[in-house]
Amino acid sequence: MVYYSRTGRTRDVASQIARELKCDIEEIRDTQNRTGIIGFLKSGYQAARGKDTVLEPYERDPSDYDLVIVGTPVWAGNPSVPVGTYLRENASKIKNAAFFCTYGGSGAEGTFRRMSETIGKEPIQTVAITEREIKENTCDCKIEPFVRDVEAAFRTEE
Template identity: 30%
Template sequence: MKSLVLFYSRTGTTTKVANALGTALSADIKEIKCPRYQGGWFAYLRAGYDSVKGRLPPIDVPDLSFDEYDLVIIGAPIWTSYPALPLRSFLARKPKLPSRVAVFFTLGGHSPAEKAVKMVEGLLPVPLEASLELPHDQVIEGRDSDTIETFVAKLNAIDG
């Protein structure tokens, strides 16, 4: 099975999870870039404001052929209870994804993942296979390995 982890990360927390998933699944790892939200507090405030308004930003996505992948795992932080806007911009492009798609989110204590998962489900052309939600503190403190292992085992069990 050939897998891809495609993610957006503003601060690096989601990058840590993407790298862990990529290693555990021997997957390719690619990052969605969004210069609009790079930087400090001003970029943070702009991201929150745009998220509340639902303004999709321009993004830079690696040149990919999703046809070569059996599984694509997409990931992003949760902003104002929804997937980060760069991930939403990617999904709004209606990419031709494989039949197996999973999602992972990093989140602060104030934004539960349910709305974000439901939104992604509504934007995907295929059913969402699995979802993973990891609190920011758990990732930063390195207490995420068991949760990641369980998620990877679930994906492998579906495959096998």
């Protein structure tokens, strides 16, 4: 699994999914400062236009995996800029994908569509978790079926 998180929500969901699936997890880190109001505005502007950023080097090679789960916050109805960049850099290396996002409540479908267009593949499963579901701790009922479907499709028999 790879994910990006600016303020920690996507990280929380990523940690939970990775714990349940017992899968490898890697945080995508950006070299750009996205704090404060300027960072917020810049991020929305760049995401809406599909701009790229420069990522910190990441360690894992997606071509080593049968399935890559990709997590992102929704930014202006789009994947976050770091995740957009990651997908463009690794499109040809991702054999199968599943997506999750965290968001305020609008733009998840377009975000998933953009992500699948970028890699040229439909995800095997998606799940969108709202800020409210995270805050009220009611996201388990969405995460559980996602985890179950991913497990069923990619059960590792060792």
